[in-house]
Amino acid sequence: MVTLVSTRSDQPWLRRLYLPTYQVGEAAQYAGISPQTVAAWHRIEKEFLSKGDQAALSYMQLIEVAVVAAFRKAGVPLRNIKATRDYAKNILKREYPFATYKFSVDAKHLYLDSNQVDGVHEGSVVQTDQGGQLAWEIVIGRLKEFDYDEEHDGLALRWHLAGRSSPILIDPRIAFGTPMIKGTPTWVIKGRWDAGESDSDIAEDFRIGTEDVREALKFEGVSGQGRQEFRVH
Template sequence: MDGLIGIGLYTPAEAGRLLHVPSAKISRWLNGHTLKGREYPALWTPSVQLNDSDRTILGFRDLMEIRVADAFIRAGVSSIQVRAAINYAREILGEQYPLSAERFRTDGRSILLRVFEKDADGVERERLLNLFRRQYEFKEIIDPLLKTVDFDDHGSPKLWYPAGRRVNIIIDPLRAFGQPIDGVTSVPTTVLATSASEFGIEETSIAYDVPESSVRRAVEFEHSLN
């Protein structure tokens, strides 16, 4: 267990709830799948590996990678192209999980342009090239994702504000195994929201010695995940 402290722990269902991405899709991305007789390998290997377990468990860095990968796929990029971008970005940036690295904000457009110029058969894909031709188009995808993340001195994500910075809810892999916590008191939002639903906001505030505003914030955040 000691080796799992500080990296965050999430099942695909928990990750899907936080990211608003179907858990089945997350499992396919990280385990690979077969469709119509064609095999699709995993986009990357999850950062958490449990001995003697077939369960898929994600770490905080996996959450951050999924956010970017999902944004690209929503923009019309295929999972095959996303995988190619990840592999190429690893080489260029020297990062195991490059999409969520701070440097990807500045170098990612060049990486994607190089990857998307041709497909596996050498055929140019102008539509994909157009998607990343202009800087502002790339920034429209990346900036909203990375502006809610704090990075450490090495450019790796260390904190995420899943509801935005103005809503002081934090996901910190060093606290509460990476579960969402109130930014003021560090109490998990699910604890506060569950208590509030049973005992009310005022009683929960007293019981956990937290401001009522923190309880309300936790309740609103947990409701937004449903």
């Protein structure tokens, strides 16, 4: 199977893409699904997890889980998702296709634009859950949560965990791929809050906005009620 990206020594973060980093519970939380759902998908598609239901996921596996979750929320049947992944792995020779290709969703089916598949007529789309069958209709519903980097084989390198309106991101090049806001891990912000610091003090130290601090705390499960309200000095 073709490896997605090279592991050039001048970009060490590339090597971390395949290291088990995210616990199943974390992956489930980020994708908005249950850990049991991640385990169930693993039983169907044996490559979501590394060593069984309790193993950690790599960044590549995390994005695969996130994309499958997005497909399921869009109403795509699991059998169509599996058929798409089988097509992309066997025909397009990608080990982690859901972390690489910009799939579109329409009428519970999955598609790729012609510019992503060699030998396909320009302007058409490939129905990937039907073995690569050509289609000509306009397809809408492209996944918006992911930013793809053409310099690195189209890899999904930025995941907007709560949608484009949220500043919370996962980027494997920054903070070792932990959820962060403007380069600061959300768990670090929560740790400072738990230590008794105000949101304004935290914002000043990390040179981010107070609203950014509040978004990070909400992501970490802090409602603002634990110390009465968020304090602004």
